[in-house]
Each structure stands twice: as C-alpha cells, then as structure tokens.
C-alpha cells in the first residue's frame with residue numbers, strides 16, 4: 652500500500668514536472684543578471700579555474716560581466732576563453748598588488764601600466780579603483796580621467812561622493828560607474844548626484860538600505876528605482892574568496908528584491924542598463 656501511494660505520488664510529480672517543462676510561460680526562470688563588479692584576481696592563481704568560474708556564472712544566470720583582475724592576468728584569461736553566452740567587458744585594473752589601492756593615485760608607474768595595458772585594444776574602462784575625498788585632486792588622477800575620456804573608456808570608481816564630484820570636475824565628459832553607490836549615503840544625496848551627473852551610474856554591491864530586515868524593498872529605494880530606472884547596475888564584488896563561495900546567494904539576494912519591482916524595471920536594473928552601456932562599438 653505504501654509502495655502504491657509512493658508510486659502515485661511519484662507519478663503526480665512527474666506529470667507536474669512535465670507540465671512545467673513544456674508550459675509556454677517560464678514564470679520561475681531566473682532573471683538574467685549582468686554582474687557589473689567582478690574581480691577575477693590572480694595572485695598568483697585564481698580561487699576558481701576559468702572553467703569553474705564560467706560554470707558558476709552559467710549556473711547563476713549571469714550572462715555578462717564587467718571583468719577586472721589584480722593583476723590583469725585574470726581578465727586576459729577570461730577574454731581568451733571567449734565563453735559562449737557570456738559577454739565579457741574588460742576593465743583595466745590599475746593595481747599590481749593589493750597595496751596599490753592606497754597609493755596608485757600618486758604613482759606615475761600606475762599611469763604607465765594603464766597606458767600599456769590599454770594597448771591590448773579590447774578594454775572598455777578603467778577600474779575598479781579606490782579614491783576618497785580630496786585624494787582625487789591629484790595630477791595622476793586627472794591624467795587617468797582624461798585618458799579615459801580620450802579613449803572612450805568608463806571609469807569604475809569606489810569613491811565617496813566628494814571624490815566622484817572631483818573626478819567629474821577633472822573632465823565633465825567622464826562616464827563613471829559608481830561602485831557601491833556611496834555605501835550608506837542617503838538616497839536624497841544619491842538622487843542629487845544622479846540628477847547632477849547624467850553620466851553617472853550606481854553599482855549596488857554592498858549598498859545598504861535597499862531592503863529592510865525582512866527582505867522587503869524599502870520605500871526610499873523603490874522610489875529611487877522608479878525615478879532612475881536606467882541608472883543602476885548589479886555586481887558581485889568578488890574581492891575575496893568568500894564572495895566566490897557565496898556567489899549564488901548574492902545573485903539570489905538581488906533576484907529577491909528585483910521580483911518586488913515591475914518586470915520592466917527589474918530587467919533594466921538586472922541587465923538592460925549594462926547591455927546598453929557596453930553594446931559593441
């Protein structure tokens with residue numbers, strides 16, 4: 652009797668699974684994500700092999716990446732892989748080692764590195780680089796911004812709002828992807844920045860306040876997404892191995908709040924804006 656019940660239950664499950672598989676609407680299909688903040692560091696070996704990373708991205712429904720690496724070796728490897736079904740958008744990382752984070756903006760060697768790396772011909776941006784407050788006023792920072800503008804490159808800046816304003820002042824034609832969108836900066840100030848600088852996009856890794864403790868999209872972020880639907884990007888920020896280990900959860904976290912937005916807005920944030928910015932030239 653138990654065996655019979657089991658087989659009936661199994662039969663029902665198979666029918667249900669088939670119905671889902673052949674149905675025309677895949678309501679549960681995870682929304683495609685463009686990961687606009689991926690580090691594939693190579694110091695001296697990557698945490699995951701290229702094959703493992705590509706499999707992880709595929710499993711996670713990620714179809715595009717803004718790829719950077721310290722040193723740039725990891726980005727070269729991803730480009731050479733030419734993975735089908737994945738758009739790899741390479742950015743020049745202005746770092747050789749982690750310590751460069753604190754000194755690159757005063758280091759002429761780094762500007763040489765950027766120019767040398769650019770010769771590969773495939774880069775779309777420079778970053779992620781770290782800069783805060785008036786450190787952004789330095790000559791080498793201005794040279795970097797000007798170089799980016801002259802070569803049609805985006806900047807990927809981990810910066811406070813003060814530094815973003817200085818970068819924009821260096822060259823008003825700069826196009827900046829704002830890593831972490833100010834972390835905990837007020838949404839009023841974020842709105843002010845997005846209004847003042849039409850070529851500024853906010854990347855949302857480690858950005859606080861988007862959801863409340865229960866995972867519900869907060870009113871202020873819902874309002875911001877409604878007001879600026881095409882100014883935000885998602886990212887994993889795989890800066891340490893722990894981020895690779897939790898990669899699937901990070902993407903699931905994004906999908907949980909994207910599902911609370913109108914589908915068009917969700918798709919725009921999940922991949923639409925990145926696809927537009929990084930369309931083939």
Ligand SMILES: [Zn+2]
Pocket residue numbers: 688690779830888889890
């Ligand atoms: Zn980062």
